[in-house]
Amino acid sequence: MTQHAETDPMTADIPSAAAAEQPEPAVTEYLDLDAVLSGAAILAERTEILYTKPHLEAQLDALDFEIQRLTSGAAPKSELDESAVGDSPVSADGRSVEALIEERQAKRREYIASGRKVLLRQMNGDAWAEFEAKWKKELAAKAPYPMAMWNELLAASLVSPAASVEKVAALRKKFGAPALEKLARSTWEMNTEGGVSVPF
Incomplete structure (x- = not known):
């Protein structure tokens, strides 16, 4: 991860x-x-x-990749929603970078909250x-x-x-x-x- x-x-x-x-x-x-x-x-x-909740690790990785792809300009125009304006691209499924970041933060909190101490x-x-x-x-x-x-x-x-x-x-x-x-x-x-x- x-x-x-x-x-x-x-x-x-x-x-x-x-x-x-x-x-x-x-x-x-x-x-x-x-x-x-x-x-x-x-x-x-x-x-x-x-x-x-180790399954969240893969979801966090996927969100990291998508955020990086959109913010770095690596996403082809054909994969971006036509409604994207200026420097605010939207992914193919309609989520903005801000929405992806919020989702990532929520999943990160959920992942951390799933931690349990082991002695x-x-x-x-x-x-x-x-x-x-x-x-x-x-x-x-x-x-x-x-x-x-x-x-x-x-x-x-x-x-x-x-x-x-x-x-x-x-x-x-x-x-x-x-x-x-x-x-x-x-x-x-x-x-x-x-x-x-x-x-x-």
Whole structure:
């Protein structure tokens, strides 16, 4: 899906360049190994967004293309309504650029409103070792990796909502693989050293 013009609320909290340049506090305390080992396990967590109306992505792309086509002058005259005046072309189905923009904004709001938070948590060392052992042959081979492997990884890492492998598979079937790709990549990065990027 192409990038859309409105500011995505998910990026609203990104710090400014000036804030990013602030010096980090110095680390002065030594590791207390006994305290760490006796305490509760602290595993990495991430919150991602799953959009429950992925079909709107194609509609937004189509509107972007049509708006760009009309405003750039790429549309042949034969495809424009004869009532178009001056710099205000009208598409073949009678919609003005302004109407297309309004429709796009409405669909963009609907798409964003369909977002739902998903909490992911890193698998502990034992669980990850079992996962690697089970999928050793597939991991040693070249990507793409089987969907069953990604489904199991997601099911093991989903905290809210919790989901079985069967439910993850059903979710993938309902929304399609692209909708779950970000979740799968995020889960993989949490469970691998250095956030290795894995092709699908």
